[in-house]
Ligand SMILES: O=P(O)(O)OC[C@H]1O[C@H](OP(=O)(O)OP(=O)(O)O)[C@H](O)[C@@H]1O
């Protein structure tokens with residue numbers, strides 16, 4: 519009962535500080551989520567809210583793709599009492615494959631194939647990895663992150679996101695995505 523009411527309050531806050539750039543449109547790249555970090559009450563609830571979806575699976579580390587993943591991931595990691603790995607996009611050290619794991623993503627929602635990577639020493643075979651992000655759309659970036667985690671030998675737990683607008687249920691299953699809201703819950 520308490521969980522239901524706090525989930526409802528979270529959805530209301532997400533709706534209240536969400537906006538479109540310009541007129542409301544079906545072009546998701548014009549969704550403006552920046553108000554979500556401006557509301558102190560919402561900011562305080564996002565870490566525990568995103569952590570709750572996977573708490574029972576006991577992840578040992580959170581990863582996030584810059585930049586929204588780097589903003590939200592540490593909030594979730596703090597709540598779970600684990601560390602955080604920042605996945606960089608097209609960063610110069612990606613060239614050094616002895617030190618960095620790297621993967622090129624399938625096309626993302628902007629049709630980009632991004633180079634993702636992080637230093638290989640940051641994950642070990644015993645890690646259970648939770649990806650955190652604000653929005654999953656094509657799943658391209660998350661699939662790139664899944665590839666990196668597989669290359670590291672660690673286990674993938676799932677992806678905890680605020681909004682899920684994936685069209686492919688096969689990708690949702692493969693990534694084990696759990697979300698706080700559906701896009702249709704937003705204004
Ligand atoms: O499911 P996909 O189609 O891969 O899209 C999802 C990703 O795209 C957005 O990041 P964006 O690249 O816009 O970067 P930003 O966080 O730096 O704004 C979002 O924060 C996710 O990380």
Ligand SMILES: Nc1ncnc2[nH]cnc12
Nearest residue numbers: 546547549627652653655
């Ligand atoms: N942050 C975001 N806002 C809107 N659409 C997106 N698709 C992927 N990321 C998004």
